[in-house]
Amino acid sequence: MAIGLIAGMSGCSDASLVTPPPQNFSSSLNTTAAEQHPRFSYDGRYLVLASDRQAQRNILLYDLPNQRLIPLPGLNQPGIMHDLPDISADGRYIVYVSENSGKPDIFVYDRQTQQTEKISKDWLGEVRNPTISGNGRFVAFETNRSGQWDIVIYDRGANAELSLPQEN
Numbered sequence: 001m002a003i004g005l006i007a008g009m010s011g012c013s014d015a016s017l018v019t020p021p022p023q024n025f026s027s028s029l030n031t032t033a034a035e036q037h038p039r040f041s042y043d044g045r046y047l048v049l050a051s052d053r054q055a056q057r058n059i060l061l062y063d064l065p066n067q068r069l070i071p072l073p074g075l076n077q078p079g080i081m082h083d084l085p086d087i088s089a090d091g092r093y094i095v096y097v098s099e100n101s102g103k104p105d106i107f108v109y110d111r112q113t114q115q116t117e118k119i120s121k122d123w124l125g126e127v128r129n130p131t132i133s134g135n136g137r138f139v140a141f142e143t144n145r146s147g148q149w150d151i152v153i154y155d156r157g158a159n160a161e162l163s164l165p166q167e168n
Contacts, residue, residue: 042089088163089134136163
């Protein structure tokens with residue numbers, strides 16, 4: 001387990017570790033379930049990840065300064081796998097893979113509107129490993145629709161509301 005390995009390494013200072021220990025309840029960053037594919041927002045405030053809590057793969061959003069999970073209404077649906085998340089610069093948009101239509105598709109979730117946009121609508125072939133640009137306009141992902149794995153860049157359009165980090 002990574003936490004034990006990090007804590008056991010010589011020369012590591014506990015002061016630099018900000019990871020809370022695994023908990024048995026679901027409001028913590030780590031539980032006894034598998035937690036995978038972490039990605040930070042630009043400023044490091046938000047951490048998006050995939051988790052096997054509640055006996056299914058879901059997308060979670062962790063607020064690092066407040067050390068709590070943030071609800072994502074409408075994103076995770078019972079009985080449907082959600083995986084491989086990435087997050088825009090300010091944490092507004094989350095891109096991920098979901099199998100809610102019987103095959104893996106790429107979706108973008110807008111935390112502000114609580115709406116989901118299907119990026120790979122009517123896509124032939126498989127899709128995987130999405131990433132979103134810092135401003136939330138572009139989504140790149142892998143697809144095998146040509147018989148080999150290629151990269152596709154999807155432009156959400158000039159009218160897409162942009163996600164930009166705030167200057168302090």
